[in-house]
Amino acid sequence: MIASMTAFARRETHLPWGSLSWEIRSVNQRYLEPSFRLPESLRNQETTLRHRLKQKLARGKLDLTLKFYPTDDNQELVLNEPLLEKLVTSAEKVCSKMAKAAPLDPLKLLEWPGVIQASETDEEEVQAQVLALFDQALDDLQAHRLREGEALAAMLEERLVQITTHLQNAQAYLPAALEAWRTSVLEKAAKLQVEVDPQRLEQEVVLLAQKQDVAEELDRLEAHVTEVRRALKTKGPVGRRLDFLMQEMNREANTLGSKAMNLDMTQVSVELKVLIEQMREQIQNIE
Structure with a gap:
């Protein structure tokens, strides 16, 4: 059965740590020409995604967009205590050399880059879900192309x-x-x-x-x-x-x-x- 190069597919999933959605648009092209739009945190998956795409499609110009929305409620704030201790020690040394130094402001210390960190979602789980959802979206696209x-x-x-x-x-x-x-x-x-x-x-x-x-x-x-x-x-x-x-x-x-x-x-x-x-x-x- 022949397949058209013109098709569209969209897949999304919602998990405790966030939401993922794939959107794929395909039009005619002499060769296979994919264009991926990925979140920066998942950019390292592009090579794997291209390989999977070539296994299923031979021709077409494709726009492939992945969107990732982490769940804010699922993230906990983690205090980087070693870094905080170094900041306090350094600040106290500076204060000891000043005649009228203002007391340390805890909120200012918390604003220092790296002192407060959000707990990271399991990276392997996210990547596995990205690939699984991508395969489903590709299957939908191919079904559309066949119709x-x-x-x-x-x-x-x-x-x-x-x-x-x-x-x-x-x-x-x-x-x-x-x-x-x-x-x-x-x-x-x-x-x-x-x-x-x-x-x-x-x-x-x-x-x-x-x-x-x-x-x-x-x-x-x-x-x-x-x-x-x-x-x-x-x-x-x-x-x-x-x-x-x-x-x-x-x-x-x-x-x-x-x-x-x-x-x-x-x-x-x-x-x-x-x-x-x-x-x-x-x-x-x-x-």
Whole structure:
């Protein structure tokens, strides 16, 4: 089953020590291009997160945002007593050298950097929850991409059915086009009162048929249609292969138009190019 590169997923969890939320947005891109936005305290997890991402996705431009909200009620204030004792000792030494030193202000001592510390949440637990939640968000994203891919596959199949119909029509138009050309030559000769050599006329018809023969183009287009259907049933990334097939189909449709002998064949070429372009635009979103 094919997957679209356009998707969105959001996961969050609430624990006694705080809340975590992952938000992932994905759009089409030729390669895999992730952009992580992580809290500074969890920045060291980026390498692990990138590795997990590459295991599940092959293409797409992704914005991945992690938000961490620690629970303030869960934090206790811890007094750094060794540092406080050093500050008091140093302050007393300074005071002893001053004639009229003001008494020490306990609140000022508490404001000194490092004297008061918040109890830290278990770092390993936080990181484990970050990774677990990330895996869940990635699974949701991939499920969304697969649903989008299923819709794209249905749309592409509709276009393939229409292309097949036009190819069948082109096969039917060719003999009629040759006969119409033969009749046109005879009618012009009759108006000009010119005698036409039947044998020479048939030779010209054969030469024109060889020059305007589009059987190879039609056969290749049918083969490409078969290959597109096969790719749509293939597991894994197929976007680049489908894009290549669209280029080949468009080339054959152009050749078909250049060899067109009447308006019917020209119209077939135009309709094919329109359908191929519609498919190509949607294929840009396929992983």
